[in-house]
Amino acid sequence: MALVAQVIIRKAPAILLRKVEYGDHDVVLTFLTPDEGKMSAFAKNAKKSVKRFSGVLELFTHLEIVIRQGKGLPYLDEASILSPYESIRTDYLKSAYAGYWSEVTIQWLEEGVPQKRLFTLFESSLAALHDARRSPGTVSILFQLLFLDIAGLAPSLSRCAGCGVDMETLSQAKAFFDLDRGGMVCPQCRGEARHRMAISVGTLKQLRWVLNEGLEGAFRVRFSPAAEREGLSLMERFLPMHLGREPKSLSFLSKIRSF
Numbered sequence: 001m002a003l004v005a006q007v008i009i010r011k012a013p014a015i016l017l018r019k020v021e022y023g024d025h026d027v028v029l030t031f032l033t034p035d036e037g038k039m040s041a042f043a044k045n046a047k048k049s050v051k052r053f054s055g056v057l058e059l060f061t062h063l064e065i066v067i068r069q070g071k072g073l074p075y076l077d078e079a080s081i082l083s084p085y086e087s088i089r090t091d092y093l094k095s096a097y098a099g100y101w102s103e104v105t106i107q108w109l110e111e112g113v114p115q116k117r118l119f120t121l122f123e124s125s126l127a128a129l130h131d132a133r134r135s136p137g138t139v140s141i142l143f144q145l146l147f148l149d150i151a152g153l154a155p156s157l158s159r160c161a162g163c164g165v166d167m168e169t170l171s172q173a174k175a176f177f178d179l180d181r182g183g184m185v186c187p188q189c190r191g192e193a194r195h196r197m198a199i200s201v202g203t204l205k206q207l208r209w210v211l212n213e214g215l216e217g218a219f220r221v222r223f224s225p226a227a228e229r230e231g232l233s234l235m236e237r238f239l240p241m242h243l244g245r246e247p248k249s250l251s252f253l254s255k256i257r258s259f
């Protein structure tokens, strides 16, 4: 009796995070999906097959994909666009932000672990980045802070990361963030911090508000240009420290932003 290899076909919403050419014809794709987290799949003949995947397999596109899983790496059977977010790919700054979020996500996630909240966060962040009325920098603060929260690495913004005193009862114009201890520090604990950043109390309050609101309400926030700069520089130092490696896309993003 011949053994027939079992083939499983499944359909899923997915965001395309990365494309790597493989050989002359094929492409290896990395997706973010709600039920399986990070997922890699082959697209056979994607480079040649104009009819099949033309204009569909673009980075940062929200897709519906059909995956065929036999032995080995799954491969992509079909893909259709749910939201193209085309302005992200035609704008250098926007695509640099989305590229940074993708690298962070790929670095942190394991394959096959459900990530419903992260999928919703990523999708909401792309929608906000595509929206011309939203500031890309503000959206990136939200993405990073809520990503850290989902990863269980949210900074301590209400209590001193040294002694635990309630920071909201202290009256001060400037507050200090201790990057090593991962949170705000009170005046008594400030001296022990090796890597600290001053941050204005107004910005701190807004970051706290974002964490409290979570995914449901946080995208309503508006930062002043000064608060956006402070929030971004804090998040872009804190997040890489926790991932243990500086994402390559972050230095690219800084270059694009300085133009």
Ligand SMILES: [Zn+2]
Binding pocket: 160, 161, 162, 163, 164, 165, 185, 186, 187, 188, 189
């Ligand atoms: Zn303290």
